Amino acid sequence: MPHSRRPSDPRYGNRPTMKDVAARAGVGLKTVSRVVNGEAGVTPDTERRVQEAIDALGFRRNDSARVLRKGRTATVGLILEDLADPFYGPLNRAVEEVARAHGALLINGSSAEDPDRERELALALCARRVDGLIVIPAGEDHRYLEPEIRAGVATVFVDRPAGRIDADVVLSDSFGGARHGVAHLIAGGHRRIGFIGDHPRIHTATERLRGYRAAMADAGLPVAGSWVSLGSTAPGRVAAAARSMLAGPDAVSAVFAGNNRVTVTLVRVLADRENARGRERRGEGEYPVALVGFDDFELADLLRPGVTVVDQDPAALGRVATDRLFQRLAGADLPPARIELPTRLIPRGSGELPPAGG
Amino acid sequence: MPHSRRPSDPRYGNRPTMKDVAARAGVGLKTVSRVVNGEAGVTPDTERRVQEAIDALGFRRNDSARVLRKGRTATVGLILEDLADPFYGPLNRAVEEVARAHGALLINGSSAEDPDRERELALALCARRVDGLIVIPAGEDHRYLEPEIRAGVATVFVDRPAGRIDADVVLSDSFGGARHGVAHLIAGGHRRIGFIGDHPRIHTATERLRGYRAAMADAGLPVAGSWVSLGSTAPGRVAAAARSMLAGPDAVSAVFAGNNRVTVTLVRVLADRENARGRERRGEGEYPVALVGFDDFELADLLRPGVTVVDQDPAALGRVATDRLFQRLAGADLPPARIELPTRLIPRGSGELPPAGG
DNA sequence: CTGAAAGCGCTTACAG
DNA sequence: CTGAAAGCGCTTACAG
Numbered sequence: 001m002p003h004s005r006r007p008s009d010p011r012y013g014n015r016p017t018m019k020d021v022a023a024r025a026g027v028g029l030k031t032v033s034r035v036v037n038g039e040a041g042v043t044p045d046t047e048r049r050v051q052e053a054i055d056a057l058g059f060r061r062n063d064s065a066r067v068l069r070k071g072r073t074a075t076v077g078l079i080l081e082d083l084a085d086p087f088y089g090p091l092n093r094a095v096e097e098v099a100r101a102h103g104a105l106l107i108n109g110s111s112a113e114d115p116d117r118e119r120e121l122a123l124a125l126c127a128r129r130v131d132g133l134i135v136i137p138a139g140e141d142h143r144y145l146e147p148e149i150r151a152g153v154a155t156v157f158v159d160r161p162a163g164r165i166d167a168d169v170v171l172s173d174s175f176g177g178a179r180h181g182v183a184h185l186i187a188g189g190h191r192r193i194g195f196i197g198d199h200p201r202i203h204t205a206t207e208r209l210r211g212y213r214a215a216m217a218d219a220g221l222p223v224a225g226s227w228v229s230l231g232s233t234a235p236g237r238v239a240a241a242a243r244s245m246l247a248g249p250d251a252v253s254a255v256f257a258g259n260n261r262v263t264v265t266l267v268r269v270l271a272d273r274e275n276a277r278g279r280e281r282r283g284e285g286e287y288p289v290a291l292v293g294f295d296d297f298e299l300a301d302l303l304r305p306g307v308t309v310v311d312q313d314p315a316a317l318g319r320v321a322t323d324r325l326f327q328r329l330a331g332a333d334l335p336p337a338r339i340e341l342p343t344r345l346i347p348r349g350s351g352e353l354p355p356a357g358g
Numbered sequence: 359m360p361h362s363r364r365p366s367d368p369r370y371g372n373r374p375t376m377k378d379v380a381a382r383a384g385v386g387l388k389t390v391s392r393v394v395n396g397e398a399g400v401t402p403d404t405e406r407r408v409q410e411a412i413d414a415l416g417f418r419r420n421d422s423a424r425v426l427r428k429g430r431t432a433t434v435g436l437i438l439e440d441l442a443d444p445f446y447g448p449l450n451r452a453v454e455e456v457a458r459a460h461g462a463l464l465i466n467g468s469s470a471e472d473p474d475r476e477r478e479l480a481l482a483l484c485a486r487r488v489d490g491l492i493v494i495p496a497g498e499d500h501r502y503l504e505p506e507i508r509a510g511v512a513t514v515f516v517d518r519p520a521g522r523i524d525a526d527v528v529l530s531d532s533f534g535g536a537r538h539g540v541a542h543l544i545a546g547g548h549r550r551i552g553f554i555g556d557h558p559r560i561h562t563a564t565e566r567l568r569g570y571r572a573a574m575a576d577a578g579l580p581v582a583g584s585w586v587s588l589g590s591t592a593p594g595r596v597a598a599a600a601r602s603m604l605a606g607p608d609a610v611s612a613v614f615a616g617n618n619r620v621t622v623t624l625v626r627v628l629a630d631r632e633n634a635r636g637r638e639r640r641g642e643g644e645y646p647v648a649l650v651g652f653d654d655f656e657l658a659d660l661l662r663p664g665v666t667v668v669d670q671d672p673a674a675l676g677r678v679a680t681d682r683l684f685q686r687l688a689g690a691d692l693p694p695a696r697i698e699l700p701t702r703l704i705p706r707g708s709g710e711l712p713p714a715g716g
Numbered sequence: 717c718t719g720a721a722a723g724c725g726c727t728t729a730c731a732g
Numbered sequence: 733c734t735g736a737a738a739g740c741g742c743t744t745a746c747a748g
Contacts, residue, residue: 017740017742018741019741019742027718028718028719028720029717030720030744031717034718037743043718046718050373058509060506060714061742062426062483062740062741062742063482063485063487063742065741066489067722068741068743069421069743083451084447084450084673085447089447092441096467096468105482105483106465106467107433108464108466109458110451110454123418124421125463128421129420147418152372157746196734268660298657299622299625299656299661302625302658302661319717361721376726377725377726386735387725387726387727388734388735389734392733399733400733419726420726423726423727423740424726425726425740426726426727426740426741426742427725427726429740503748
C-alpha cells in the first residue's frame with residue numbers, strides 16, 4: 001500500500017498528500033496538481049472526483065514543498081530594531097500590505113540593535129530563501145550580505161543606509177528635518193539651543209546633529225560643547241544630559257530631541273522641572289524650556305504644551321522600500337539608489353515657547 | 359557535467375548546492391551534509407576539504423529544502439489585528455523572543471479585524487506548514503482550523519477565545535479588571551457612570567461591559583440605557599457617544615473606557631470640553647468628568663490629569679501563549695485550557711476626580 | 717484530456 | 733569514516 005500513511009510518523013501529523021488524493025480519486029498525480037492549481041484541461045467529471053477526494057481526505061497543499069520546486073518562496077523578511085517599538089508599527093504594517101498585494105508573506109524579527117543578532121537573523125532568513133529582505137540596519141558593516149544579494153536576494157535598507165556595501169536605501173531627510181526644526185527655534189528667538197540624540201554610530205543621529213549644526217551656523221550662532229549630547233536613549237542618560245545643559249551660566253533655553261524616545265524622556269524631565277518650580281516660587285528666573293523633537297508620537301497634541309515635532313512618515317518608508325524590492329523581484333535592472341523622503345514640521349506649542357527674557 | 363548550474367535559470371540566482379560542494383571537494387553528498395550540520399565522524403582532513411569548497415562556492419544550506427525532509431519548519435505564525443497598533447507591539451516581541459529561544463522564526467500578519475482575512479491568512483500559514491499558530495481572533499467561528507489542529511498545528515488563541523472550537527486561550531481578566539475599575543469610580547463617590555466599549559462581537563468588549571454592570575449592581579446603582587455604548591472604536595462614533603452621555607438630566611459624572619483607543623478618544627473629547635468651558639465661564643455647573651480606561655498607554659502619566667487605567671500585560675499574554683504552544687510541540691498532551699492573567703489598577707488622577715457637587 | 721518520470725535540495729536509513 | 737539510494741511533497745517537461 002504505497003499510499004498509506006504511517007500512523008507512527010509524527011511529521012505533519014499524518015497529512016494527506018497529492019499522492020493520497022490521486023490514489024483515492026483513481027487518477028494520476030499530475031491531474032491532482034491541475035485541479036489543486038486550477039489549471040485548465042481537466043474534464044468536469046475528473047475534476048469532481050478529485051475534488052471529492054480532496055474534501056474527504058482534508059487535503060491542503062504543502063506550499064513548503066511547492067516552494068522548493070518553484071524556486072521562489074513568496075516570502076519577504078523584515079529586520080527591524082524592536083517589534084515592540086511603536087515607531088516601527090506603521091512601517092511593519094506597510095511592508096505587510098505591499099507584500100500581501102504581491103501574494104507574499106512576511107517573516108520579521110528584531111535585531112535588538114545588536115549587529116550580531118541582525119547578521120544572524122538576516123542569514124537565517126536567507127537560508128530560508130526569502131525572496132527579499134528589508135533591513136533597518138543595526139550594524140555598520142553589511143558586507144556579509146553581498147553574496148546573498150549577488151545570489152538574488154532583493155535587499156532594501158530602510159531608515160539608515162547599509163554599511164560598506166552599495167545597496168538600495170529609503171530614508172527620511174534627517175539632515176533637512178533637523179535643520180528646519182532648529183531654524184524654527186532660532187526664528188522664535190532662541191540663541192542657546194541644545195541637541196540630545198541617539199548613539200553616534202547610528203546614521204540618523206549624526207545626520208540630525210549635522211542638521212542642528214547647519215541651522216546654528218546659518219544663523220551665525222556658536223555651539224558650546226556642553227550643548228550637544230549623543231549616546232544611549234536610555235531615560236537615565238538622556239535625563240542627565242538634559243539636566244546638565246539646563247544648568248549653569250551657559251544654560252540652553254531650548255532643546256532639540258534627536259528622536260521619539262529622547263523627546264518623551266525630555267517631556268518628563270521638563271514636566272518634573274515645572275512641577276518643582278511650582279512648589280518653590282513660580283516665575284523666578286527660570287522659564288519653560290522650548291522643545292522640538294524628531295518623530296511624531298501619539299498624544300503629542302494632548303500634552304500641555306503640545307509637543308512641536310519634525311514628523312517623518314514611517315508607513316511611507318515601508319511602502320516605498322517594499323515597492324522597490326518587488327520592482328527588483330520583477331526583474332527591473334536598477335542601480336542601487338538612495339531615496340530620501342521629506343519631513344514636515346508640526347508646531348504645537350512646545351517649540352513656540354519664547355526664550356527667557358525674550 | 360551533472361553539477362554545473364544552468365546560467366539561464368533564475369531560481370535562487372544560481373546558488374551552489376550540496377551537490378556542487380561535494381563535487382568540488384571530491385566527496386559524497388552525505389559527507390557534505392555531515393560537515394554542514396556539524397555531525398561527528400568526519401576526519402579533520404575531509405572536513406577541511408569540504409569547508410574549503412563551501413567557502414569557495416559561497417554555499418549556504420537551503421533550509422527550505424531541509425524543512426521539507428525534516429517535517430518541521432521551525433516557524434510560528436502570529437495573526438493579530440493590526441501590526442501598526444502599539445498595543446500589540448510588546449505581545450509581538452514577546453512571541454518573537456520565545457520562538458527565538460526555541461530556534462523558530464516568526465511569520466506574522468494583520469487580520470485587519472476581518473474574519474475572512476484572518477481565515478485566509480491562517481490557512482496560508484498552515485499551507486506553509488508553520489509548526490504553530492498564535493491567533494488573536496477577529497472572527498467568531500474557528501471551525502475552519504479544526505482539521506489543521508488535528509493535523510498537528512499547535513494553536514493558541516490570545517486576547518479573545520476561539521469561536522465554536524475548543525482550544526487553548528490566554529487572556530486578561532477583562533471582567534474582573536473592568537469591575538475593579540468601575541468600583542474604584544464608585545468608591546470615589548460617582549453614581550452615574552457611563553461605559554463606552556468596542557463592538558459587541560468582540561469578546562473583551564462584552565466581558566468588560568459585564569464587569570461594569572457587576573460593579574454597578576454590587577453597589578446597588580441603576581444603569582440608564584443611555585449610559586452604555588458599544589460599537590466601532592472610530593473616533594467619530596466614540597466622541598458622539600461620549601457627548602450624548604455627558605448631556606441632559608441623566609448626564610454621567612464619570613466614564614469607563616473599554617480599551618486604549620476609546621480612552622485616547624475620550625481624553626481628546628474631555629480636553630476639548632475643558633477648553634470650551636474655559637472660553638465660556640469657568641466653574642459654572644460643569645465639573646471635569648472622571649475617566650478610567652482599560653489598557654495602559656504611553657504618556658498616560660504625563661497628561662493632565664494623569665489617566666487612571668486598568669493595566670493588562672500584553673507581553674505576558676504573548677509569552678504565556680507561546681510557552682504553551684511550544685509545550686504542545688514538545689509533545690505534551692494537554693487538554694485545551696483557558697489561562698487568565700490578572701489586571702492591575704493604576705490611579706493617576708483622572709479616575710480620582712470627584713463627582714459634581716461631591 | 718491525462719499521467720509517468722525526473723527533479724527541486726536536502727535528510728534518513730542503511731550498507732560498506 | 734564514508735557514500736549511494738530512497739524519499740520529503742510538490743512541479744516541470746514531456747509523451748501519449
